[in-house]
Amino acid sequence: MQYLKRLSQLLLTVTGLGISLSAWADGTDSGTSVTNDVQMTFTVGATAQTASSDVTFVVDRKLRLDVGTPNGNWVSAVPGQAGVTASSVQFAVVNNSNDSVDVVIALIDQGALDVDGYDPAAASPITPVGLTVWEDTNADGVLDGGENVLGSATGVYTLTGTFAEDEERTISVSIDVDGAAVAEQYQTYTLVAAVADTGVVIANDDSSNESPGVADVPAALNDLATVEVVFADDGSTFAEDEGFNFLSGPAATGSPDGENDGQSANAAGFRTVGVLGIVKYVEVLWDPISENQYTGVGNATTGNEPKSIPGAVLMYVIGVSNQSALAATGVVITDNVPAGAAEPLQLGNSGAVAGINLPDSVTVDIDGVPVVLDLDNAGVAVDDLVYVRECSLVAADPVNPGVAFSADPSEVNASMGASCDGGATGYIVYFATVDNTAS
Amino acid sequence: MTHLNMDKVVRCGLNQSRRAVRMLTVTFAVFLASAAGFAHAQVQLDNTIKKVETFVNAEGDVERRLVDANSVVPGDELQYTVRFTNNGSQSVDAGSIVITDVVPAHTEYLDGTAFGAGTQIWYSVDGEMYAPPNKLTVVNDGVEMLASAKDYRSIRWTFAPALDPGDSGYVSFNVRLK
Known part of the structure; x- marks a missing residue:
């Protein structure tokens, strides 16, 4: 009886713990063991008996990044502006996984590609010079002292450190605009963010999902006790939010970002307006x-x-x-x-x-x-x-x-x-x- | 309520501590039976878990099916099924089978999913007092109100018929991983 009493206490303790941890924004942490213990009492010829059975699974690693454009898809640019002190295109990368994860990004030059319903096809693109890409710690769109400059070109960058659960970082992109530019010129960028471990993009999960252009790798037989990787990101309907092959380079322009491919994307650009x-x-x-x-x-x-x-x-x-x-x-x-x-x-x-x-x-x-x-x-x-x-x-x-x-x-x-x-x-x-x- | 039939039973490994507890429980049961001179009535419990998956069938309709719960992430719906079988030589007394299952930590019970043919299903919000849903209350901000499914912490099935040797039955319920 003493053991049963202790078991009962243990169950109540675990249950109480579950309530207190249920407020996690991105769900139960990866690696958490969840046990269900069922008890049965019955009598045979009026003699009491008991039986029990339990089953345990381990919560898998749900990886999801989201990329937002906090300043909208178009940012006004003024002819003659000096990029890092003027308007910037901003991308917010958020880790909505149930685990910490590294993040690798790709910044892609889309020229004057259409974003969000505008059709600048007839307009000339802004000639981007003085490109600067940085981790905008205070998200003010201005390059401040101490902020981490990623580079001065499009391409692939590994963000520093590891993203904790719910962590959001702003990546800002600025360009200098030719003083002779006129209204209605455009320059669009796509930012693709991919989940990574120790700086290396995770190209396949354990559910036969893979990054764009990556061959499917049949996952090892999954089981209840192993923490498997599960891509859980949204896709996009915008062609400019493209999938990106981090192993071999840019995907074909115009292919939307797919869901459950370990990466998310968004696009935004500069537009010379309101002159x-x-x-x-x-x-x-x-x-x-x-x-x-x-x-x-x-x-x-x-x-x-x-x-x-x-x-x-x-x-x-x-x-x-x-x-x-x-x-x-x-x-x-x-x-x-x-x-x-x-x-x-x-x-x-x-x-x-x-x-x-x-x-x-x-x-x-x-x-x-x-x-x-x-x-x-x-x-x-x-x-x-x-x-x-x-x-x-x-x-x-x-x-x-x-x-x-x-x-x-x-x-x-x-x-x-x-x-x-x-x-x-x-x-x-x-x-x-x-x-x-x-x- | 829709119940999904099991097509495959997945037996689950026990971690070390759980295994120890289970052994003690079995030992206790055998001790009781031996002391009373009845050694042949034994009910075996099998507790299994499946994931509820939606998919689009050939007609384009969305359907639900049970799959192995090998990849489980927050937001997934899970179904626990407890199958009980009388492996003994004597019948289990009618109305004596009571199955109690605590809603696992990190999950929440999904309303209306508890199933058990021939059973009375009651719930508890504290693991002690059990009642039907229309008599189960909680106090929020000093106001007593009817408990919702998310408040349920434990489920209790009372099986009315006798369970003859070789007979079996099952109960089930669904949760969502937080």
Whole structure:
């Protein structure tokens, strides 16, 4: 009876242990023995008897890596950017195995290959120079001191140390972008992560699964007591998330990553997008001595333009143009009003300001697009003016009525509307007088 | 509830400590039988494990089948089957067979999978008190509520008929490895 009591205590202890360990994120650890012990009591001729039987198996090694793209599949790049201090493509490699495992990665240059629904086939690829690949310890996309630089080329790299269960590391990739690059250029990379032991890729598991291009090796007869390797990774539907043969080199481009092949992949790339051009210029509209007027590009006063003398009226023009094909949102133009040399000018209704004689209209140039401003203010009920033209307006639309200056503005700012679509322009125009007071 | 028939019995090795415990248990049983003067009633238990695998058949339908549990990883569904056979010369008394099986550590019981023809199946959340599912409760955050399958820590089958010499039966249940 004493032995049975101890057995009972042992079972309860094991059961309790099972409850406390059940919270492991990636499941029961590889190598754990799981025992089921069944007890039976019965009587024969009213005499009590017992029997028991147990069975034990050992939890196998479930290997699964996942590769994510925490910054999405496309990362904006700006022409002229210096890679390691600018935007980076990031891959997050996570060990979702029930054991620690080494990881070997392959970084593959996909040129301007399509990722995630975009079709850049017609666009020219970015010419990648200054490629840098590193383990981005703080995942900030910037190469910091002490971070492990893996290399400056595509190819195969063995990550340092061993990935613990649940461990996630960020691999960042940066390039320098030619300053002459234009919008809508692409550079795509695929990162393939494979499970490894002591730095050597595990090409076959014990369930007749193998890495791409690797011949099946019939596994030895499995049994309950041996820890077998089981590939348990997901596949991909994207061709650019390709399988990779770590033994003989890149697989054929366009073959998706398969499931249960010991490796996972994802793709992401750089895209030159959202290149907003901005122009700012000033014109002297009128001066109080010559009283000549500036009416715009090609105006009749060429050769006899008004001069920027005290009391002259200045026109400041600040415009933006979206040079990419993608919409830009949240665009706000902010300009500091020149202090001291000029005072903001509020034009009265009909442009009437005592002692000032402005043209009725003026043509301004917004990134090569001529726009006529109506300065006689017909129909405008407020003393103005900051002319605001949001990006969403089309050429045939009148400019926004404008907003009044505050009493003594140090800056003007205006939203360019909900969206600056590709190719759209928006601008603000305001006026000031050259300070006419003695200092 | 769907029960999957065994097509093959896998006998399982015992580790050293388990083997020792089992020997002691058998010794104890024989001692009791000898002391009472009945030495011929002996029920043999066989505890086996299989993995439940899904596959797509020729018609494209998803089916389930039992395979050897040689590769078992977290998330796998397992089926334990306990077969009992009267190898003795006397009948086992009707209603006296009680089989108790602790849900193994690192696994959770899958609702509705316990099977046993001619048996009453009760469960326990503490290994001591057994009751049918509709009378089994747990206390969560001070609130008593009906226990769910994940709370079950032990299963008990009570076999109603007598078990004559040469007769056998089996009970089974499924778990998922955490």
